[in-house]
Amino acid sequence: MKLEQGKCAECGRKLSTGYETDSHNTALDKFASPHRPYFCSAECVDRAITTPVNTALDEWDDFLNESRTYGDKAAEEWEKIKSFRDQRPATFKRKFDSAAQSYFNDYFAAFAEREAERNAEELAKAHEKFVKEEAKATAQALARAERFQEKEAARLAAEQEKVRLAEIEAEKLKPIPLQIPSDHSRFEGVHVLGPAGSGKTTLAQEFIIHDILRDDSPALIILDPKGTLVDRVKRLDVIDPDRLVIIDATHPHPAKLGLFVKSANPAVNAEQIVNQAISTYRYIFEASNFSFTAKQSILFENVVRLMFETGGTLSSLIDFLRRYHPKRAGDFADMLGTVTPDLREFFQYDFPDSYESTAKEINVRLQQIKQKPILRAMFDTTERHVDFFDCIQNGKIVLVNSGMSLDPDTSRMIGRFVIAMVLNAVYVRATMPKSEWCPAFMLIDEFQEFVDVAKTPELLRFPREYNFGTMVLHHNMYATEIDEAVRVAISTNTGIKFCADPRGMDLNYMARDFFCEPEFLRRQQVNDTHVHFAHVMRRKYNTPVSVRVRRGNIEELSQRTEAEVAELDRENVAKVHTGPVVKFISEDEWIDLAQAGYLDEDTGKMYDRNIIYKIDKSIQRYHVGSAVLSQPAPSTTSPSPSPTLPKPGDDRPEDW
Incomplete structure (x- = not known):
């Protein structure tokens, strides 16, 4: 057994705060001894008392051939003192008991005072430690709460942003x-x-x-x-x-858009x-x-x-x-x-x-x-x-x-x-x-x-x-x-x-x-x-x-x-267009017009309308040459000569 301050005398484990003050955890009531061993539990107390040892009170027992426990040793010591007291006169016994009682009272009073001081000191340390740990725990709890609030705020913000984006998407999908x-x-x-x-x-x-x-x-x-x-x-x-x-x-009347015309505007x-x-x-x-x-x-x-x-x-x-x-x-x-x-x-x-x-x-x-x-x-x-x-x-x-x-x-x-x-x-x-x-x-x-x-x-x-x-x-x-x-x-x-x-x-x-x-x-x-x-x-x-x-x-x-659209076209022709009407027709229409008498296929003259017809068999596109456009429009009341139009299949004149 090793006696150390603040540790169990039996197992050596550190004593918990205030635990050793419990009477059943001390050896005080088990034997009288100047030493003050402490134990962490009742089990350690019982184990210490009943365990055979070769020493008692830190002294070697050379005269004993068998091991004794602390309880046996304490009992023997007490028997010696008790037998000495019992052999004395009653007056001595009263004085002895009174002195012993006074001694024990002083001893236990001093012990109690020391115990109170030690307990107060340990309680102060424990309280200080508790305060620190409580402050630390409080700080950690606050930190955890703050982190939780931050995470919760971030989560809520993310959800709100998700809702906002969803609303935006919904608004975008909803046509305005x-x-x-x-x-x-x-x-x-x-x-x-x-x-x-x-x-x-x-x-x-x-x-x-x-x-x-x-x-x-x-x-x-x-x-x-x-x-x-x-x-x-x-x-x-x-x-x-x-x-x-x-x-x-x-439009049959091409617009005049001369390339080399100077503007009349002085600006x-x-x-x-x-x-x-x-x-x-x-x-x-x-x-x-x-x-x-x-x-x-x-x-x-x-x-x-x-x-x-x-x-x-x-x-x-x-x-x-x-x-x-x-x-x-x-x-x-x-x-x-x-x-x-x-x-x-x-x-x-x-x-x-x-x-x-x-x-x-x-x-x-x-x-x-x-x-x-x-x-x-x-x-x-x-x-x-x-x-x-x-x-x-x-x-x-x-x-x-x-x-x-x-x-x-x-x-x-x-x-x-x-x-x-x-x-x-x-x-x-x-x-x-x-x-x-x-x-x-x-x-x-x-x-x-x-x-x-x-x-x-x-x-x-x-x-x-x-x-x-x-x-x-x-x-x-x-x-x-x-x-x-x-x-x-x-x-x-x-x-x-x-x-x-x-x-x-x-x-x-x-x-x-x-x-x-x-x-x-x-x-x-x-x-x-x-x-x-x-x-x-x-x-x-x-x-x-x-x-x-x-x-x-x-x-x-x-x-x-x-009728209003036709009138608008006529007014617009007067403003921006010039030249005879150019009628684009197909080959069949060309033949039909010639047979109907509207078109003289040999002379290219028109006798009933102010229209010039032209066909291009090779690409079925319809063109009119500048030589034709430079001529005045034929009269609708009397025939007038018109530039010769080639028949379908004829070679095109150079000016077409």
Whole structure:
């Protein structure tokens, strides 16, 4: 047995606070001893008393041959003292007992005091430890509670965010009526993409209706290769006929749109017009998949300047390039005598040595344009009956049907010409006070027909500075005509976007452009009553919303009667068209007319109508040459000669 402070004398385990003060856990009542062993439990006390030992009270028992317990040793010691006391007189016994009692009282009082101090000290330590542990536990509990609250707050926030996103998705899926953006927003460009039948035309009509019903109605230029939208708009009775200017490539009377016509408006700088014209013709030529070399560009720029200064036409330009040479310049002496010295010196000194072969190359390309009858009829003239600058400034509505159904190449050239002329007119505003700028918008359907890596970014980026906005509509972003540079220009330079049910590679491209899931775009479909589009707008909608537009919106407005439409066409012909009527017919119709007596097949004369008929058997396309268009229209009352028309199968005369 080893006696150590604060440990059990039997097992050596550390005593728990206050446990040893229990009477049954001490040896005090079991034996008298100056030592004070403590035990952790009653079992240890009993085991210590009954365990045989070789020592008693830290002394070796040499005189004993057998082991004794502490209890035996204590009993023997007590018997010795007791027998000594018992042998004494009663007085001694009383004094002895009194002294022993006093001793034990003092001893136990001192012991109790020491025990109280030790217990107080241990209790203080235990209390301090308890306070620390309680503080630690409290801090840990607070930390756990705080972490729990943070996790709970994060969980609740995540759930709320999930609910919010779900609500946003639900709101996006729930179509809202289209609200036409402000003019300022539309100046940043509008892009509409969707496959055939997705409702692009219906959406465009909603913009048009909004603009024509406004009190401060802006100028509108609508370029429609198919002609469907043009026909619907011109039938609206709410539009003042004086506002309408119609350029229709399919109309029997071609419009006069001379290439080298100077503007009569004093605000238009002549040099600016020439520079813009050079850029315009390059843009037009690229519609036929060819462009100028550096050397061709130099010659072409000077020839264009010559045509502007002398009032030339497409035919005179071709004739000059074909026949001009300084040594035989007699036919052009008067023309060169009126131009600037620099331009005259170029043709007198630089042209013979370096540019004769180049002139032939350019001439071949110009002939490709002249051979297009509609282009020849429109552009080979010294007059231009449509002043796009005047139309924009006075809030006109210009409707352009470029005639894609007749000839796609011709349609592209006419469309590019109109786009370039509109841009040129917009740039003239730079010379005017901003207060005089009338808001204007251009709508281009089938935009892929007119895209160009140089002109498209210019069309979408620069005119917005002059209160002019462009709305482009097309079927897909990965069309053959649209390369990556054009895609980037469209995505970057349009602040308002609409998309419905894209397909193929367009789906993921537009999802990235709209910052949404592809499935959201696929959900935008047409139903019996509405068309639906995903819609985003810069600085307003950070995420796309679904908008709806009522089908048949334009038909709900008051319409002109057929007689009123016919009268409108006649008035428009007087404003922008010229020349005899060109009637496109089939081979069977040609024969029927000849048999009916309307057409003299041998002379090509018409006896009952002011109409010229023409057929091309090889491609079933219908053309009319400049020689015919330059003739006055035959009278409806008396026959008059008309240029000889070739019979089907005959060789075509050189001037056709």
